[in-house]
Amino acid sequence: MKRRRLRIAVTGLAATYPFGGVFWDYLQYPLGLARLGHEVLYIEDTGKWCYDPAAGTFVAGGGRNAEYLAREIRALDPGLAERWFYRDAEGTVFGRSWAEVTDFCRGADLFLHISASCWMREEYFAAGCVAFIDSDPMYTQASVPDYLAGTVDDAARARVEMLREHDVFFTFGENVGSNDCLVPAGLFDWVPTRQPIVLDCFAPHEVAPSRRRPVLTTVASWEPSEHGPVVGGVKYTGKSTEFERVLDLPRHSVLPIELAMSGRAPAERLREHGWRMVDAYGVSRDPWVYRDYLARSAGEWSVAKNAYVASRSGWFSCRTACYLALGVPAVVQDTGFGCAIPAGAGVLAFNDLDGAAAAIKKVAAEPEKQRRAARAIAAEYFDAEKVLGQLIERALS
Numbered sequence: 001m002k003r004r005r006l007r008i009a010v011t012g013l014a015a016t017y018p019f020g021g022v023f024w025d026y027l028q029y030p031l032g033l034a035r036l037g038h039e040v041l042y043i044e045d046t047g048k049w050c051y052d053p054a055a056g057t058f059v060a061g062g063g064r065n066a067e068y069l070a071r072e073i074r075a076l077d078p079g080l081a082e083r084w085f086y087r088d089a090e091g092t093v094f095g096r097s098w099a100e101v102t103d104f105c106r107g108a109d110l111f112l113h114i115s116a117s118c119w120m121r122e123e124y125f126a127a128g129c130v131a132f133i134d135s136d137p138m139y140t141q142a143s144v145p146d147y148l149a150g151t152v153d154d155a156a157r158a159r160v161e162m163l164r165e166h167d168v169f170f171t172f173g174e175n176v177g178s179n180d181c182l183v184p185a186g187l188f189d190w191v192p193t194r195q196p197i198v199l200d201c202f203a204p205h206e207v208a209p210s211r212r213r214p215v216l217t218t219v220a221s222w223e224p225s226e227h228g229p230v231v232g233g234v235k236y237t238g239k240s241t242e243f244e245r246v247l248d249l250p251r252h253s254v255l256p257i258e259l260a261m262s263g264r265a266p267a268e269r270l271r272e273h274g275w276r277m278v279d280a281y282g283v284s285r286d287p288w289v290y291r292d293y294l295a296r297s298a299g300e301w302s303v304a305k306n307a308y309v310a311s312r313s314g315w316f317s318c319r320t321a322c323y324l325a326l327g328v329p330a331v332v333q334d335t336g337f338g339c340a341i342p343a344g345a346g347v348l349a350f351n352d353l354d355g356a357a358a359a360i361k362k363v364a365a366e367p368e369k370q371r372r373a374a375r376a377i378a379a380e381y382f383d384a385e386k387v388l389g390q391l392i393e394r395a396l397s
Helices: 020-035 063-076 098-106 144-149 154-164 239-245 267-272 287-295 306-310 318-325 353-365 367-381 384-396
Strands: 007-011 039-045 050-052 057-059 084-087 093-095 110-114 130-134 168-171 190-192 213-221 257-262 276-278 297-302 330-333 347-350
Touching (some): 007 020, 007 098, 020 039, 020 110, 020 384, 063 093, 063 287, 084 098, 110 384, 168 384, 213 287, 213 353, 239 306, 257 267, 287 297, 318 367, 330 353, 347 353, 353 367
Parallel strands (some): 007 039, 007 110, 039 084, 110 130, 168 190, 213 257, 213 297, 257 276, 297 330
């Protein structure tokens, strides 16, 4: 049956944080929707300063970041070259004009607000349906219990009330709402979704097996800049806590593990325990360098944020989905995602150091089987056509 052509706006952070992984996280939404035949507009309007890699700091003016966004969108798909809008912290507009954006949103069937990335102005709520996509389960919902109890602070209250203005709510937490999940499920009806992957952008044949290094890799941050959520008196953290649990893993792994780590990671201490360390920006300075770095790996290895793990959220990484689409198997920490995504081949979940070491040994022993399984999982569970088709159907039903 032929689909009705919809007008859909998508928000993101690809110019605010001009790194390869961030670009793929957000731009696969408009690309995938365009491939489905819909009219799309990518909107980046955060009200925040953007990161300038040349300066090594955050800046108010986004001229260089806008140039990056324009260049990489055109390289991704010329059909999207004129389908974007970016407003920097100084209020300067790039790409489409504000008048064109407001006109688009007034006639939009769907507005996808991803990862709380947008300053939600009145004009954006003019769309027929405004959907929120939560990519950070537990962080997004942490204030809900205090909000319901009337004890929340003003800033957190404003965030919850902004969320309540949306019409439908999606989450990357596949397990949210289940009995074993600690993510607060009150106030919102969370519908599971996951990262859409435009599969032909990650064709595994682009990198021959002979070009793949016998190394496991990941691109990650040690600890997020925001404070970890506190829920029910429990403070949750980022990846640092989970790294500590497996700090000695390199001494038990049959393959070396290379970390492209940003943030204030204790690099020397990690090296002392056998971890290989590389510059995170060097491998993610644009979408194509980032994709090649992932593709040339024997596999991914990564922990997840403590908030995802301890809450049994069922969160699954956007980055890991890209590895899988490249035919690169992933050894990743269990967050409860097994309720929706199979593990054992292609994706191998671990809970402790011994489990991680055993999974790595399995990847090394049967590389072809693991590569085929990785690509099959990407095609079955992350294909943009399926993911976005289901999201649209649920949002507009």
